[in-house]
Amino acid sequence: MITQAIDIASSEDANLIKLRHKPAADNSTQPFKPRLHSTADTRARPIEGSIGVVGTPMKFAGKAEIYGEGEPAEYLYQVITGTVRTSKFLADGRRQIGGFYLPGEIFGLEAGEEHSYSAEAIVESRILLIKRSALVGLAARDTEVAQQLLALTWLELARAQAHVLLLVKTAQERVAGFLLEMAGRIPEGGSIELPMSRQDIADYLGLTIETVSRTLTSLENEAVISRPTSRLVVLRNRSALTRIDP
Amino acid sequence: MITQAIDIASSEDANLIKLRHKPAADNSTQPFKPRLHSTADTRARPIEGSIGVVGTPMKFAGKAEIYGEGEPAEYLYQVITGTVRTSKFLADGRRQIGGFYLPGEIFGLEAGEEHSYSAEAIVESRILLIKRSALVGLAARDTEVAQQLLALTWLELARAQAHVLLLVKTAQERVAGFLLEMAGRIPEGGSIELPMSRQDIADYLGLTIETVSRTLTSLENEAVISRPTSRLVVLRNRSALTRIDP
DNA sequence: CGACCATTTGATATGGATCAAGCGATGTGG
């Protein structure tokens, strides 16, 4: 595990990150509010809000494995910079992407004692590691930690359920849903810089790269989006997207 | 909410049920072990293991709604007898089944303060209700309750992730996976009494009833299963099924 | 018995997969 870390960064800004996780259907009632990325306020809190669990920041190269399927789940991870994908291979080689994790978001939560997905950095990423045992140990005594662990698991559950809903839709709807999902997590105006490849998107949506590509092209032709470059998507007509998504 | 309850049963055997939830990939390490149904030991514990939270047993007719999408999530539910499905309608009328819950299993766990799926009894069912507020209140003080709430949420997460994996497979694989999933939860030898309709199965698997039916027929032709009646499936060759599933 | 509903079976249509080729962008070696 964690064999491909490039170097253990100095901990200068380990805590200078705020917690940001995918907003659930209704996050106004969560015990803590994910603060969305904004230009001001780069100061931020370590994982788990204000709990005094400090992690180790590590740097991973793009394509570097953070942990593998089947490995013991010893840590919880928070993306500081970069992007991470979790993935799983079926017996016949097909790959399923479980999710993408952007700066501020937390991954590595697992039901059991071992990871059922692997995690890889998509681009060079700085990741904060928190020992899981430290956390669950703490949770056994500190109910506030326990609450936050529960809240994180709920977010992950909401994410998985939303993923299920995506996968029963048509190709157009999946792609539109994906774009909206990403747009909601990168609240930079209407443009989305996609750090992942078409193959990653395809494996997340249960489609082929060709279908993803064609669908983006057709959305572009319908003036719903535009693509200055293949990795940069500009939302030209968000309501059309939500209309496609249902 | 709960407008269609037929009657509030007397609580004779409210506690005579053991906790049984879908085993996750590795449940041997869970804080508590779901005990599988066996002929002996019909005595059992109320929801949440041995925690002193007692619920109210209610009876629901088949097709009765237990709670609706968007309603406040005030309760947690444990199936005593019968079967429950959770479902959600997309804007255009398509229905997605979130999951099926068999005797002993718990549903109604939600990330937010309101249900994102509705729940209906598939057949006449007895359901144990536990006030959620009582539980989370308890969890704030009792770390053991908190642990078990967390464990339940993990199970639900594992369930949703398994569902995602099902949905990216072929029709044959989905149906095979569904049969294996049900077989693993009804440990009665090799035969599965399906309480749900083909439409329910189709909406769970993201297929049409015709495809489900045809797939079952072809499995029968290949001598992998047999169907004494349309709702009763006998597994004739489980390893062939696991080979299909990958 | 007849109406109704769930399921199966049949015929046809189609969305997305597959196979194949083209097209930049980026990098490499001569």
Added chain:
DNA sequence: CCACATCGCTTGATCCATATCAAATGGTCG
């Protein structure tokens, strides 16, 4: 600095798994 291999993405042509439309069968209940 250019020729050219490589890689990620797009576009085109064809195929196939599953959806759709339609009808037959079978079980259940009044």
